[in-house]
Amino acid sequence: NAGVMQNPRHLVRRRGQEARLRCSPMKGHSHVYWYRQLPEEGLKFMVYLQKENIIDESGMPKERFSAEFPKEGPSILRIQQVVRGDSAAYFCASSPREGAEAYEQYFGPGTRLTVT
């Protein structure tokens, strides 16, 4: 059973460009969480999605950031018009949200975004 996959692992964008980060959850998991880790800080929750639904986006910046988890394909975190302050590691986690592992989240390796 493959783990959570994220790509790209490293992404460099110039200020003003768009960044698209992809996350494929573990097989059988239909719940996805995105977290951001700024330098020298812990992880902060951004958004929680189920297939085709955004359940909780209370941690998302109000502008330029959006997320989706379509019926088919990976979850996408999209950052428009990136600024230097968006430079961070973005982690995706998936969960079954049922059964013995209901409370567990399995993390991907992260995408490290650098804005130049």
Place this chain on the structure above:
Amino acid sequence: AQSVTQLDSHVSVSEGTPVLLRCNYSSSYSPSLFWYVQHPNKGLQLLLKYTSAATLVKGINGFEAEFKKSETSFHLTKPSAHMSDAAEYFCVVSDSFSNTGKLIFGQGTTLQVKP
């Protein structure tokens, strides 16, 4: 609001000596608590979890943690440190208030293991 506080930003131990990483939590509800480890430039790996079963929780790689409600603590311990334990450790609480399962992370503790 729920939160976790990791009391030490850096801990340094010698190889073969015990490890203690301290964590206090704040929660109005019966919390679900976790410890995750992050090696440099890697993702996060779950070490152990507490979800209202046994208060002494055993995890991977010889780590364990004890849930103490009276002290609102969930400290991580290991009897004997190994060089490969050098990493960043995060104490985490699940947000049971919103029932979304989102995780609330502490600031992290960097564990250094000296030979």
